Amino acid sequence: MPDERRTTSNVPPAGNVPRTPASGAPVPAGAPAGRPAKAPDLPPAPAYGRRSVADVLTSAAASLGLDGFTNTLGLPAASRVCVVVADGLGRNLLKQKSAHTPFLRSVIQAGQGAVPVWLDSAFPSTTAAALASFGTGLPPGQHGLVGYDVLDPEQDKVVNLLGNWDPGVDPVAWQPFPTVLERAAGQAAVTTVSLPQFGDSPMTRAALRGGTFIPATTSHARTAAAAEALAAPGPGLMYFYVNELDKAGHRHGCQSQEWEHQLEELDAVMKRLNSSLPAGTSILLTADHGMLDVPEQQRIDFSADPQLVEGVRHTAGEPRMVHLYLDDASDAGARERLLAAWRGRFGTRIWAFTREDAIAAGLFGPVRPAVERRIGDVMIAARDELALYDTRRVRPTAMEVVGQHGSLTRAEREVPLLYFTADGRSARRG
Numbered sequence: 001m002p003d004e005r006r007t008t009s010n011v012p013p014a015g016n017v018p019r020t021p022a023s024g025a026p027v028p029a030g031a032p033a034g035r036p037a038k039a040p041d042l043p044p045a046p047a048y049g050r051r052s053v054a055d056v057l058t059s060a061a062a063s064l065g066l067d068g069f070t071n072t073l074g075l076p077a078a079s080r081v082c083v084v085v086a087d088g089l090g091r092n093l094l095k096q097k098s099a100h101t102p103f104l105r106s107v108i109q110a111g112q113g114a115v116p117v118w119l120d121s122a123f124p125s126t127t128a129a130a131l132a133s134f135g136t137g138l139p140p141g142q143h144g145l146v147g148y149d150v151l152d153p154e155q156d157k158v159v160n161l162l163g164n165w166d167p168g169v170d171p172v173a174w175q176p177f178p179t180v181l182e183r184a185a186g187q188a189a190v191t192t193v194s195l196p197q198f199g200d201s202p203m204t205r206a207a208l209r210g211g212t213f214i215p216a217t218t219s220h221a222r223t224a225a226a227a228e229a230l231a232a233p234g235p236g237l238m239y240f241y242v243n244e245l246d247k248a249g250h251r252h253g254c255q256s257q258e259w260e261h262q263l264e265e266l267d268a269v270m271k272r273l274n275s276s277l278p279a280g281t282s283i284l285l286t287a288d289h290g291m292l293d294v295p296e297q298q299r300i301d302f303s304a305d306p307q308l309v310e311g312v313r314h315t316a317g318e319p320r321m322v323h324l325y326l327d328d329a330s331d332a333g334a335r336e337r338l339l340a341a342w343r344g345r346f347g348t349r350i351w352a353f354t355r356e357d358a359i360a361a362g363l364f365g366p367v368r369p370a371v372e373r374r375i376g377d378v379m380i381a382a383r384d385e386l387a388l389y390d391t392r393r394v395r396p397t398a399m400e401v402v403g404q405h406g407s408l409t410r411a412e413r414e415v416p417l418l419y420f421t422a423d424g425r426s427a428r429r430g
Helices: 053-063 091-096 102-110 127-136 180-185 202-207 219-230 244-252 257-276 332-349 355-361 396-400
Strands: 080-086 118-120 149-152 157-160 189-194 212-215 236-242 282-286 299-301 312-318 321-326 350-354 378-382 387-389 414-416 418-421
Touching: 053 080, 053 118, 053 127, 053 180, 053 236, 053 282, 080 219, 080 257, 091 414, 102 257, 102 418, 127 180, 127 202, 149 321, 157 312, 180 189, 180 236, 189 219, 212 219, 219 236, 219 257, 236 257, 244 257, 257 282, 282 414, 321 332, 332 350, 332 378, 350 355, 355 378, 378 387, 387 396
Parallel strands: 080 236, 080 282, 189 212, 189 236, 299 387
Antiparallel strands: 118 414, 149 157, 149 312, 282 418, 312 321, 321 378, 350 378
C-alpha cells in the first residue's frame, strides 16, 4: 500500500482551491476547459471526473447527503457506506476468475442499475497514484503522487511514494489538499479499517488522512471491526482496504493458485460484510489498478543499453511505466534521440512520449506547476508483457516480481465497481 515524500514549490493553500462543478477537483488557474486533445498514438486519458477511481469516495460521501461532494457515479442515497478497495483486482481478472467468487458473481448477476460496473484507474496505474486519487478525489496532476517513485526536484533525487518515503519529503506538503475523509469527518462518522502498518504511514498522511483509523491484521478482524464501527447511529463513511491480492500477484502472478486463493478470500470477506454490516448499508467494491503477468525473459535491464540512458540523469517510475529525467531538459535534440533509441529498440511494444505529450493528452489530469517537474521528461509505457528495469538503482530481487502494473493497457487500467446493499440484520440500524 502507501509510502511518502515531499516538494513544496507553488503549492496552493489547502481549502482555498477553485473546483470544477463536475468533480470537485482543484484546477490550476487558467486551466483549459474540456478534455485536451490526446497525443498521437496514446490511449484515451482516464475518465477523471466522470468514471474513475477519483470519483468513488467523493460519490460515496455525496450519497450520504454530505455537503461539498458531487455524486458523479450516481450512487443511491444511503445512511451508511462501506467502500472496499481490493488492491490489484483488475476488471478482466474478476471476469476470468469468476468461478472462484460465487458471492461476487451473484452480486454481478443481480445488477446495479445505473451505477457503472467499471472505472478507470489513475495514471500511472499504480497504488501510489491511484490510492491518492481515491483518497483526495483528484487526478495525479493535482495531488502530485505521479508514480511509484519519482523525482523530487527540490532535492534532485528520486523518492519513493509508497512504502519507503524519503525523510526529506513532508507528505502533507507534497500533497497539500484536504482529503475526502478529512472533508467528510465533520459531517459523518468517518472510519478507515486497514492493516496496522498503514495507520500513520506517510502515504496515509499524504492522501488518506482523516477520521478514525481502526487497525486489524486478519480479514476476519477487519470485517468484525467494520461491523462494529458502522453499527453506531448516524451517517457513516468507511474505507476498507484489502492488500492480499496484490501481494500474491506480485510474488506468484495473477494467474497463480496463490492469487486465486486470495480472490476466494476476498469473496468470503465481501460475503461476511454483506451479512454483518447494518442492513441497507451501501457496499462498494473497487480497486486501485489491475495486473498482468510478465514472463521472466521479458523483464529487461534497459540500463545495459547505453543508447537508452544517454543524457539521462535520473530514472524512476515502475517497470511498466518508466520516467526518464534528462541532464538538460531544455535540450530538444537529446530528447528526440532518446525517444528514437527507445522506439528503435522496442517498436510497438511500448508507448514512448514526452511530459508535454502526457499533459496534452490529459493522462495526469490538469497538472499544477509544482507537479510538472516530478514527471519524467520522457516516459516509456509498456504495451505488451514487458517490464523495464534500471539495475543500477534497483535491487536484484525487483526482477523476480511476476505480476505487474503501471501502464495504460486495459488489464492494468480498468477496475471493477460492484455496488449492493447489505442484507445485515435490521436490528442493527442506527
